[in-house]
Amino acid sequence: MPPSRPVRAQPIPTSVGIGLRPAHVAHVLQHRPAVPFFELHSENLFCAGGALWDAFDALRRDYPVSLHGVGLSLGSADPLDPAHLAALRALVQRAEPALVSEHVCWGAIGGRHYNDLLPLPYTEEALDLMVARVGQLQEALGRRVLVENVSSYIHFSHSTLSEWEFLAALAARSGCGLLLDVNNVYVNSVNHGFDAQRFIDGVPADAVGELHLAGFTRKHGLGGELLIDSHDQRVDAAVWALYGYTLARIGARPSLIEWDQHLPDFAVLEDEARLATEHLDVVTALAA
Amino acid sequence: MSSPPSLRELQHAFAGAIVNGAAPALEPWIAARGIAPAARLRIYRNANLAIHVDALATSFPALQRLLGEDCFDGLATRHAAYRGNRSGNLQDHGADFAAFVEAQPETAPWPWLGDVARLEWLRQEVALAADAAPADAAALVAALADAEQPPRLRPCVRVLSCAWAVLDLWRCAQAPEHDAIDPIAPQSVLLWREGSQVAMRAIAPAQAAFVAALRHGSSLDLALAAAQLIDPQAPPETLLRPLLEHALLAA
Numbered sequence: 106m107p108p109s110r111p112v113r114a115q116p117i118p119t120s121v122g123i124g125l126r127p128a129h130v131a132h133v134l135q136h137r138p139a140v141p142f143f144e145l146h147s148e149n150l151f152c153a154g155g156a157l158w159d160a161f162d163a164l165r166r167d168y169p170v171s172l173h174g175v176g177l178s179l180g181s182a183d184p185l186d187p188a189h190l191a192a193l194r195a196l197v198q199r200a201e202p203a204l205v206s207e208h209v210c211w212g213a214i215g216g217r218h219y220n221d222l223l224p225l226p227y228t229e230e231a232l233d234l235m236v237a238r239v240g241q242l243q244e245a246l247g248r249r250v251l252v253e254n255v256s257s258y259i260h261f262s263h264s265t266l267s268e269w270e271f272l273a274a275l276a277a278r279s280g281c282g283l284l285l286d287v288n289n290v291y292v293n294s295v296n297h298g299f300d301a302q303r304f305i306d307g308v309p310a311d312a313v314g315e316l317h318l319a320g321f322t323r324k325h326g327l328g329g330e331l332l333i334d335s336h337d338q339r340v341d342a343a344v345w346a347l348y349g350y351t352l353a354r355i356g357a358r359p360s361l362i363e364w365d366q367h368l369p370d371f372a373v374l375e376d377e378a379r380l381a382t383e384h385l386d387v388v389t390a391l392a393a
Numbered sequence: 394m395s396s397p398p399s400l401r402e403l404q405h406a407f408a409g410a411i412v413n414g415a416a417p418a419l420e421p422w423i424a425a426r427g428i429a430p431a432a433r434l435r436i437y438r439n440a441n442l443a444i445h446v447d448a449l450a451t452s453f454p455a456l457q458r459l460l461g462e463d464c465f466d467g468l469a470t471r472h473a474a475y476r477g478n479r480s481g482n483l484q485d486h487g488a489d490f491a492a493f494v495e496a497q498p499e500t501a502p503w504p505w506l507g508d509v510a511r512l513e514w515l516r517q518e519v520a521l522a523a524d525a526a527p528a529d530a531a532a533l534v535a536a537l538a539d540a541e542q543p544p545r546l547r548p549c550v551r552v553l554s555c556a557w558a559v560l561d562l563w564r565c566a567q568a569p570e571h572d573a574i575d576p577i578a579p580q581s582v583l584l585w586r587e588g589s590q591v592a593m594r595a596i597a598p599a600q601a602a603f604v605a606a607l608r609h610g611s612s613l614d615l616a617l618a619a620a621q622l623i624d625p626q627a628p629p630e631t632l633l634r635p636l637l638e639h640a641l642l643a644a
Contacts, residue, residue, distance in 0.1 A: 148482045152521030153548065156589035176481030182401035189481045214404040217477045219411055220444050220486070221437065223404075226422075230400050258436045260424040263397035298426055324436075329427030333436070 115169035117142050117203045117315070117359045119389075121381040123374050124173070124363040130160045132371050137167060140378065142203070144361050147174040150200065151192045161200065171204035171315070171361075172197065173284075178218070179238045179252070180211035180225045194245050204315060204359075206251040206284045207242065209235065209272065226261035227271040232278075235271075239279040251314045252276075253284035256292040256321075256334030268293065269307030282314035285358075287348045288340065292321050292332040301347050310355035318348060318381055319363040336365035340377060345384065352388040360385060398422060410434040411441045412474060445473035445486065452487045453513045455566035456494070456506060468497055484521065487514060505557035505576045509566070512559050512582060512593075515551040519584045519591045522549040527640035536642060537633075543612050545643040546636070549586040552596075552604045555579065560595050583635050596635050599624035603632040 122142035125133060127149065133140075143164060150161060150172070164170065177189055197205055210222040225231045235252075243250055254272055266274070276283050285308060294301035320338025324331045340348075340362075352358070362377045398406065403419065410416035416434060423430035446469040450457050457465040472493050478486045491514060494500055495507025525547045528536060536544040553559065558578040565574055581601035584593050596604075599620040606616035620632050636642055 148484065151482050151484060153523035155521050155524070155549075155586065157521075158524070159589060176483075178481055180400075182399075182404050186481055192482070211404060213481060214401075214408050216479060217408065218479060218481050219408065219437075219441050220448075220478055220481065220483050221441055223407060223437065226397075226400070226403060228397075228400070234400060259430075259433045260426075261403070261422050262424045263422055296426075297424070327428045327432050331428060331433075331436075 115142075115165075115203060117169050117171055119357050119359055119385070121360045121362065121378040121385060122169075122171075123378055124361055124365075125164070126365065126368060127157065128368050129371050129374075130157075130164075134160060134163055138371070138375060140168065140375070142169040142171065142359065144171045144173050144204075144363075147172045147193055147196055147205075148176050150196050165200070169203050170200070171206065172200060172202040173253075174205070174207040175222065176212065176218070176220065177207050177242070178210075178212040179207055179242065180209065180231060180235055181213050182211075182234070183214055183216075185238060185241060186213070190242070190245055197246050197248070204251060205246060205248065206253055206315065208253045208255050209275065210255045222255040224255065224257035224259050224261070225271075227264035227266040227268055228261075229265060232266065232271055232274055235275050236278045239275065239281045243279070243281065249280065249282055251282040251284040253286050253317065254289050254293075256286070256289040256296075256332075258296055258331060258333070260297040267299070267304075267307065269304045273307060273309050273312075276309055276312040281312075283308060283312045284315045284317060285313050285351065285355075286317035286319070287351055288317065288319045288321060288344050289334060291341070291344045291347050292334050295330060295332050302350055305347070305351050305354050308355070313355050313358055316348070316351065316358050316360040317363055318344065318360060318377070319365075320344075336363055337367040339373070340380070345380070348381070349384050349387075352384060353391075356392065357385055357388045407434070407437075411438045412477070414438055442470055442473050444483070445478065446470055448478075448483045448486045449490060452517050453490065453510055455513055455563050456510050458566040459503075459506060459509060459562070460500075464499060468494060468499070471497070484517075487517075490514070503576075505555075505559065505562055508553070508555040508557050508559045509562050511555070512553055512563055512584075515553055515584050516591045516593075519549045519551055519586050522547075522586065524548075525643045528642040528644045532644050533637075533642060537613070541612050541614075543610050543616075544607060546604070546607055547585065547641050547643045549584075550604065550608065550636075550641050551584040552581065552601045552608065553584070554581040554598060554601045554605070560593060563593075583639075585639055585641055587639070592639070594635070597624070597627070597631070599627035600632055600635055604636065607636075 120141035125143040319336045321332045322335040406416045406419035420430040449469040491510035558580045561574045602623045603620035606619040
């Protein structure tokens with residue numbers, strides 16, 4: 106059990122954390138499992154107070170925490186929602202998380218939000234916009250952020266860059282870090298027909314600050330194979346293999362188990378974290 | 394589109410596919426790889442509906458029980474198509490759902506359902522409101538001695554007055570085995586947070602008017618006047634009683 110102490114902004118260790126969803130909060134606070142860090146969705150803490158904040162305050166006394174945004178819509182052709190950005194800024198000031206991340210995607214246009222991580226075309230126009238938006242975000246928060254590659258079911262044929270070239274250029278030009286979701290790389294490699302290892306090879310290792318792992322489902326009946334990033338399964342064997350390749354390629358990084366739908370008992374997430382830790386331990390031992 | 398769409402054009406067309414189920418101008422710019430572009434877009438449309446229906450079901454569980462899942466899902470799906478969400482935060486989704494519900498033809502036989510939704514939305518506001526310590530005795534005396542200075546309520550206090558027995562209906566939705574209730578009875582409800590739980594109780598209409606006036610920043614005198622418009626005989630001490638009983642004045 107981690108010691109209880111009033112520590113602020115504990116750094117994220119290079120080990121395997123768990124994405125904490127509201128349904129598991131009571132269990133975690135009661136049993137204080139030995140999880141190296143937790144990641145929460147930023148928007149869950151946009152509220153001013155109440156039970157979620159009580160739980161968060163209790164949680165961060167004992168664990169390092171990172172905040173992972175899902176609703177800023179960085180890649181929208183419309184300006185960022187100033188209220189959302191202000192809420193995120195206030196949250197980061199109040200919560201002092203060790204890491205802050207968002208997504209390389211869009212989710213709103215014309216004043217309407219779709220509350221989903223929608224795909225961008227990998228064009229110079231989209232890259233210029235993302236560079237500007239990540240810069241705006243980092244300036245507003247006064248800190249470097251990580252941005253995550255998303256899974257997608259659509260590839261725009263007028264894209265002029267590969268997804269990994271887009272991410273590399275975004276990191277180089279904006280100074281942001283990358284949150285590399287290994288499951289999303291694998292899902293997209295199947296959905297769009299590229300070599301997943303080539304993606305990993307194309308990502309600047311120094312920019313990667315965190316890795317994500319999750320489960321997908323296979324969708325049938327569409328005429329071709331399509332993987333859905335459902336976050337409701339254990340990590341697939343192919344993704345474990347790609348995770349091992351990623352660690353060997355870029356080195357050990359803080360890694361996170363995500364599970365968002367049909368949440369199992371917390372013990373299942375701990376078991377997934379144990380499997381990830383076994384991979385991480387191999388790389389750490391080899392590097393020693 | 395004969396030339397590639399701009400990012401703005403692409404996103405508006407994509408949004409059209411989510412809302413209306415079709416984006417013929419965008420489809421030529423989507424790589425098929427054995428799966429029709431329209432089918433690929435439909436995945437996002439279906440996910441969007443599921444996201445919004447699930448969010449509304451989370452915020453309006455009593456309404457869902459009273460309507461039944463199928464009817465609720467139908468209304469929520471229509472709401473997603475016609476209204477959508479104006480915030481990147483799903484906690485904000487549903488502020489207009491009560492008005493939407495009572496405007497739909499299938500709810501016309503049960504005109505109280507809109508107020509049940511209104512009560513559930515207030516419950517969510519109460520649950521997420523800022524924390525504030527209650528006033529101690531000395532602060533209370535000072536606040537109540539100054540008739541001009543409005544006393545501050547804790548941020549979690551809400552009040553709802555309606556023409557239906559909305560609190561009884563909500564409780565009936567929690568435990569439908571209870572005796573049938575008569576919905577056609579005006580009811581006012583005070584809501585607040587006790588610990589991490591949302592608390593509710595029925596109060597008199599004049600008490601509700603008094604609390605509502607204080608919530609809007611009125612002085613005690615003006616709040617008293619608002620209450621006496623509802624019930625000229627309402628004794629001032631009874632108006633304050635629910636706020637004092639539950640320690641709802643802020644320090």
